[in-house]
Amino acid sequence: MILGRFLAGGLKSPVILISMLVILGIGVLVPVLNLAVPPSSPFHVADHLVPLYGKYLCYGMAALALDLVWGYCGILSLGHGAFFALGGYAMGMHLMREIGTRGVYGDPILPDFMVFLNWKELPWFWYGFDSFLFACLMVMLVPGLLAFIFGWFAFRSRVTGVYLSIITQAMTYALLLAFFRNDMGFGGNNGLTDFKDVLGYDLQSGQVRSALFFLTAFFLALNLLIAAAITGSKYGKILRAVRDAEARTRFLGYRPENIKLFAWVVSAVMAGIAGALYVPQVGIINPGEFAPANSIEMVVWTAVGGRGTLVGPIGGAVLVNAAKSWFTGVLPEYWLFALGGLFILTTLFLPEGVAGLIRKAFGRRAKAPKGKDEETDQPVADATAGE
Amino acid sequence: MTEIPVKIPAEPKSAPKAPPKHAPVPSARKDTLLYLDGVSRSFDGFKAINELSFVLMKGEMRAIIGPNGAGKTTMMDIITGKTRPDKGDVFFMGDVDLTKHDEPTIAQMGIGRKFQKPTVFETQTVADNLLLSLKGERRGIPALFYRSNKPDRQRIDEILEVIRLERRRNELAAFLSHGQKQWLEIGMLLAQDPKLLLVDEPVAGMTDAETEETARLLRDIAVDHSVVVVEHDMGFVRDLGVKVTCLHEGHVLSEGSLDHVSADPQVIEVYLGR
């Protein structure tokens, strides 16, 4: 009841409502065009494109998650890839367990890589992942818990601005190194792959692919609604107040560390869900997902789309990744030039991203003056300011 | 803030000492709203506050004057928990030791502060600025389920009327003039409904008319609140017509009526000039 009213708050903005309908529409349309329209038709969506589009939507969800903390709370996370990957690993672990005896070594309990490493029994942290529901819980719990612990310490000690960005980067880097180790029990370098099916349905079948695509669209729409409800509530106003003048909110009696912590954890959980939906569609999860560069790339999706707009980053993620697919197909050497240029041009000329551009084009008065960076006017040298 | 150990002097030199918790309030602090005694704070050897003692009674309004660097802002920082004193006692309502609490707790106890440089939430509307300041729930998650209600709306309307920003309620605070931002910040103080208002240079950058308005506003507020005003503008201080404390180099130079203080030769020497 309360929850319903809370979510309804997210629908106040027509932009959100329309965007949700569009996302759900795509979620239905793509599977229909793939399954029901004959391959000869120009409207047919090829089989390999369904998971590709699904991947874009997952990236969109990650960008949305990032926007919640960067756009509304001023936390530039350079480590959201870690939450994404952790969600992915949690789902991947379940899919590994579902392989059962169909692995190369045919061991009913141990995944192939463990047999290969001569392990005798399943490590304790793999317990429970044979249950789909448990895995789904972990998809949200593990990134959420990591975010909670990290945020608890970081926000409490008032680490902000670039310092915070750098330690989020260090966090994902440390995880990258950790997951590369074979001893960790997550398949080391190769990660988790060779998945067969999910809930008993063959992952390679067209129906399952389409179902996964629809699910991704559904969760994206749902997360958009949740994010809109959060940012539209009074809490959202507090969040923005913390972003713009953290010290001031403290003198009003708010605890910015707790305010930020909530958004941070929600955002991490969203990124985890995105990762979990990503893995069955892509068919692999490996430590590369933790690479610092991945997390920074997520930032550019959000920046291109327009931070602080929720819908923009989703579009940004789709746009940038579609461009990436095109470049890697046609001009592979130039992709990094394009991506690098995108970083520079967006920050220099499009601080509000494409969404800001569209808003301007439609002649609506810019809703807000440029959001202030938290460290503006506060040179690093002013040491005691941070104490 | 947590890493600065709260230093409690090993041997308090002056008479009133910090009592054990829940001990009866010593008579010296009875009926005081704010009680500072022997407070010192130095930054890298520079004594911003030096053996400062300052008492504010319940319901009182006080003006603080003093040259730049006299320690006015540091004193506010200490009261609001932003800065810990190196030594000395700071008590609120007679028995709450402010040196043991942080900013949000102190704010929730009922000490509101207006900054020297007006700080309002520029990307939000005037009404939302007041909504965020309204006394009440300060936790995040209940705020998710907050629903606009009649008492809150009425209170915001009242304050908007007091600070004369009714017609700009839905505009972004960033678009207000400097003086209007000062008023909005005073309005935010009112919305908090604190027991004690600390007002740092409320009329800096205001026109004469605005200054007069502000003095009237503060006098109105002082009817049912205790107020400490820091101000350089002597005309404004005279308008307030309250007891004045003059700070210099971190301690009290002179205290009394404005006429008394401004006649003090020391005050003339260091502050007013001849």
Added chain:
Amino acid sequence: MPLLRILALAVTLALGALAAERASADEAQVSAAIQKFATADGFSGVEATIQELGAIGDPLAVRALRALGENELKVTPDGAVVIEGADALLDPVTGETVAEKGPRLERIRIKNSIRSMIDETISALTLRAADPVVRMSAADTIFAAADPEQLEPVQAALAAEQDPDVRRRLEQAVAAIQLASSDDPEIIRASIEVISQRGDQAALGVLLGYRNQATGEMADAADEGIEAIETRLAMWQAGQNIWYGISLGSVLFLAAIGLAITFGVMGVINMAHGEMVMLGAYTTFVVQETIRNSFPWLFDWSLLIALPLAFLVAGFVGLIMERGIIRHLYGRPLETLLATWGVSLILQQAVRTIFGPNNREVGNPSWMSGAFELGEMSITWSRLWIVCFALFVFVALLFAINRSSLGLQMRAVTQNRRMASAMGIRTPWVDALTFALGSGIAGIAGVALSQIDNVSPNLGRGYIIDSFMVVVFGGVGNLWGTLVGGLTLGVANKFLEPYAGAVLGKILILVFIILFIQRRPRGLFALKGRAVE
């Protein structure tokens, strides 16, 4: 400065080894004697020739004797005695290539009794070699083998030996032999004493070998000796770890110091800093290529030539970055971070396009290759020079920042930008030069790193996070902080490695720093000042 003295000592030692090129007068005599193998008549002829070589007593004959023992000494169809190498024929005395490998080589036949004669002759020859280093290594060989047969020649050599160092080695060799062969408890105890004083890995091996068969008191004595050696070795190991740590720390320092300057003065994080390092490394590569192709005799100078060029190249790119991008983003540190990341991607891809994606070969000049031993530690010249270079850069920067007018202005801007601006310092100018300076220093760090790391387009990636950790740990805007931060992290890393492994050690360091920032958000050596808000 003790460090300088150690350095001077090390250089003297190395030069001494080179000068000790033995001046052998009887090279011709040895050569003539070896030639007799070609005409030797049967086994007895060979034996006679070996005896003759032993009588000459010049260790130059050792090479030929070894080859003889391994059936590699051959006679060519035209009657010359040569060693058959893997792919050429070698002179039996000098070991230089004398001819292509040809067919129809005749082997000089030997039998087992001749083989042991050869071995004895070799040991005896090397124990009497002119070069004390050779004598020492002969003694060490005997020490490790501990063959009772050798006792007599070693004792004879010991009686004749003058050099105290070689004497000690010979005494140890005698002790090892006695330990293996004697039954007299007194002699054994004394031998254990001598061996445990030697205190290295070989001594430990000998004692452990003895311990396995010893019983009673002798076993206890051996245990004592083993413990003494192990303690000593552990200390040297710690010393070696400290050295590795200092070496890694100076690399981290070099990579981070430019970043510390730009971050300190401008509050800007330059994510392309690692790429500046990479540019410096590639500059070294280009300089070396040019030298290889056109001026090969300059190769030993290549690094000195590359240093200023790398500084200019990276500094210039930095200047363009500051003027073109960063100054437009002043006051928006997070956006700056993203834009510089974009620059880093472009620089990486540009280098990949120009030089290819693979590692490029950057050579070590002769004075940077090789290693020397210090006690039980092995120190490579390249690492040693990098540590020296890091110290040099540190002192130079300290001097520049504390003494030059740009340094003064930089410090002013670091401490209070608005005030500095009000005092008439042209802060944009200071920013641009600071950024160029920081980038330039990254460039010369790249020259140093090219000596110990793979030069590839990804070179910078490996350093960027570590550099940030150093800067953040040491405290922003403080050269000493960066030095201490770099060295601390380097040493900590190397000490964790043996216990936790390289990767886990690194993770632990990262976690430590993440926690450390929580406690001290401004680093070890934070600039102090009254809060201005």
